[in-house]
Amino acid sequence: RRPSPRREGIDLLRDVAAASEPAPLPRRQPPAPARAPDERPLPELTLPIPERLPEKTVAAAREPRADAGANRDARAAAAPLRLLGPGRMGVGLDIGTAHIKLVQVRGTGRGAVVTAFGAAPTPRTAVSEGAIAKPGEVADAVRRLMRESGVRGRRVVTVVGGPGVILRQVEFPRMSERELRETLRWEAEQHIPIPPDEAISDFSILGDAPAEASAASPPPMRVMLVGTQRKLVQGLLETMRAASLFPVAIDIDALAVSRVLGANGHHPKRSDDSSVMLVDLGASGTKLSVFREGVPAFNRTVNVGGNDFTAAIAEGLGQDMAAAEATKRELGVLPDTAAARFLQPLLDELLLEIRRSIEFYLVRHERAEIRHIHLAGGGAGLKGLPEALADYLTLALGVRGEEPELKVAPLDPLQELELHPRLGDRRDAFGPQFTGALGLALREGG
Template identity: 30%
Template sequence: MLFFGKKIEPIGLDIGSTYIKLVQLKGSDRHYQLVKYGMVPLPPEVIVEGAVMDSGRVVEAIKELLAKHKVKTKEAVISVSGSAVIIKRIAVTDMTDEELAESIKWEAEQYIPFSIDDVNIDFQKLGPGAMEGQADVLLVAVKKEKINDYVNIAKEAGLEPVVVDVDAFALENMYETNYDMGAGTVALLNIGASVMNINILKDGLSAFTRDITVGGNRYTDALQKDFGMTSEDAERVKRGEIVEGSDQEQIAGVVASVTEDIVAEVQRSFEFFRSTTGSDKVDQVLVSGGCTRVGNFTQVLSERLGMSVEIANPFQNIKVDAKKFGAALLETGAMAAVAVGLAVRRQGDR
C-alpha cells in the first residue's frame, strides 16, 4: 500500500476510536464540492489507541454509515496513526527516485525500531540536503499488521481500500486544500479520542511529525473515575451539556485539569521541534479533532503557547450545499480534518 501514492476518486474514511468519519468530494486541484458527509459513533473499547479490539463491530459501523448516506462508491482511502507508524526526516546520498526506491529499505533499518520485514516502507524526496551531494527524504514505515487490520476491516465492509495514508499527511492535504501554503511555520494538530497527530510545516514542507497517545478519552476516563458517569454522560459533559445531579464546579475542575495535561503534551512537542530542527518560531497553530468541542480548550492552548490558536475549518475552500450539510458541519466539521485530507486524494498527484 502507498502512503504518498497516486490520488484517485474515493471516499475518505477516517476510522477513529470513538467515531468513524466519511467524506466524499468531487472535483480536483483545490476546486472541490462536498458530495457525502457523515459520522457514526463506535462503542467504547472497540478500538483502543489505534488497536482494533473488535473488528466485527467496526465493520458493522462502517456498513451502517455507508447505508445511511447511500454511498455507492467502493473505492476508499483509509489511514493509520499511532505507535505503529514511524515518520522521520532523514538525509541520504542524492540519487534518482528509482535508485532510492531500491536502497530505501537499507537506509531505513537504522531509523526503525521494528524488524524491517514487519513494516511497509514509503518515502518522499523533499529537496537538497544541508550538505552537498545529499537529499532530504521523508521516510514512512508502518507495521504490516496494522495496515492489514484496517484493510481487512474496509474489505469486510464492502469497500476496496486503494490507498493507505497516514493521519499526519492527511492533515497536510486538508491544509493545502483549504489554506494558502506560503512561507512560515504552521503547526497542524488533530486531537482525537486516543491519539494526537502533529504535523509542523515549514515553508510548505513537513518538518516535524509526531503521534502521541493522548486525546479526548482522557476526559471520559477522568469523569467516569471521579463521578461514576457513563461514557455517554461523559461525552455530553465534554460538549458542554449539564448532566442532572452532577456537581458542575467539581466537573469543571476535572475538565480543566485534563485540558492542562493535554496542552502540556503539545508544549513538549513544540519544544522538541525547536530543539531538533533549530527553529525557534511557530507562526500559526490550527487545531482539529474532538477536543475542539471541549469547553475552553483552544483558549487554554493559546494562553499556554503564547500565540493565537485557530480551529481548523476542513471545508473552508470546499463548495458546500448549506441546506444539505450546514447543520452537521457547524457541529462536527472540525472532527473531519483527516477524512477531508483522505478524500482529496486524486489520480496522478504524488
C-alpha cells in the first residue's frame, strides 16, 4: 500500500490540538519498529565530527550514481513545500532574538508578490534561544509593526527555530498516515530525545526510500520527523493570543527557507546529485541547513552569532554596543582593519564549524556534493564574509581547479519574486534577513 498524501507539510499546531483530545486505548502489540536508513541510530548533531574526510568518501562522491532516475523523482515528489496559490494571501511572522520580521504576500498567476513587509527590534531579553520569555512585550511590538508596515491579515504562519528544534529523517514500513501517527505514539522518543509530556512533534511523509536491487518487498517510506519543547510552542501561542492574531500553522525555519530557495530556482534539478547549503547568521547563533531535493537533510545551530562579533569589537576597541554595531556594519570581517584581530578568533570558529558540518553531511551522503552556499539572516551582509568562507572551504575541502567553483553569496529573497509597485523604492531594504518570514508567508494553507 502506498503512503497517503500528507497535508500541508509540518505544522506543530496539529500536536497541540491532538493533546487536548482523549487518547485512544493502546494496542496490545506496538506497531513494527522503524528502521533507520543505515541500520544505525540517528546521530545527535552534537556528536564529534571527523576532522578529515576519508579518502574513500571523497572518491565515492565523484563517482556517478547507478540508481539515478525514477526512484529519485518519486522520493522528491512529496516534498512538503507547496507554495501559495493564485488569489491567496499569506502573512509570515518570524520572531527572532534581535528582530521581529513580518512579510505579507499575495499569490498571482505569475507567482508571489510581496505587498507589505517590515522589521522591528525585539524587546530586550524578551526572546532567548527561541523561547519567548515576555509574551506581552513581544505582542505589543508585533502589533506596532503590523500597523507601521501596513500588514492587514490576522491569520499568520509563524515559526519555531534554533537549537530547540530537532529534525530527523527515518524510514518506516509502508502504512497510512493514521497508522504512522499511531506508530509514533510508541516510537517518537527514540528519534526525538525529549520526554513525551514535554514535546510537541509532527511528521511529513516524503515518499519512497531508495529501493535495493535485491529487495523482494516494496521499499519503505521516508518520513521527516520534527520535535520541539512544548514550552517553546506555548510561549509562541501566548504571544499570538495577546497580539489578537490567529496562527494557522507553526512551521520550522528550515522548511520556510527551503520555500524561498525553491521559489528563486536555487534547488538543483532532481537528476543532479548536488545539495544546497544555507548559513543563517542571526543575532544569537548561526543556523546551518543543507537541502537535498528541496528537503532539509541536515540542520544544526552553531553558538556564534552577530551579537558575539559586536561584543568582541566593543571589548577590543573600547566602544559601547551601539558604536560597536556600527563599526561591525562598516568594517565587517575584512582583514587589515582596526577590528580584524578581535574578530578573527570568532570568524575562525564559525568557519571551522561550517566546514565540520559539511564534512559530516558528505560522510552521511557519500555521492552528494555542495557547490552553492547561500547566506541569510542579519549577518549575511557582513563585508568580507562570503570571500572568507569561500577561500577557507575551497582550501579545507580540497576543491580542485577543474571542479565547479564553490559559490558563496548573500541570498536575494526576491530574485525571482515581485515587489508591489508601491514598495518599489524599498527594494534594497528587503534583504536576506527577511528570508524566514517570506518563506512562512509563501506556505500554501497560510
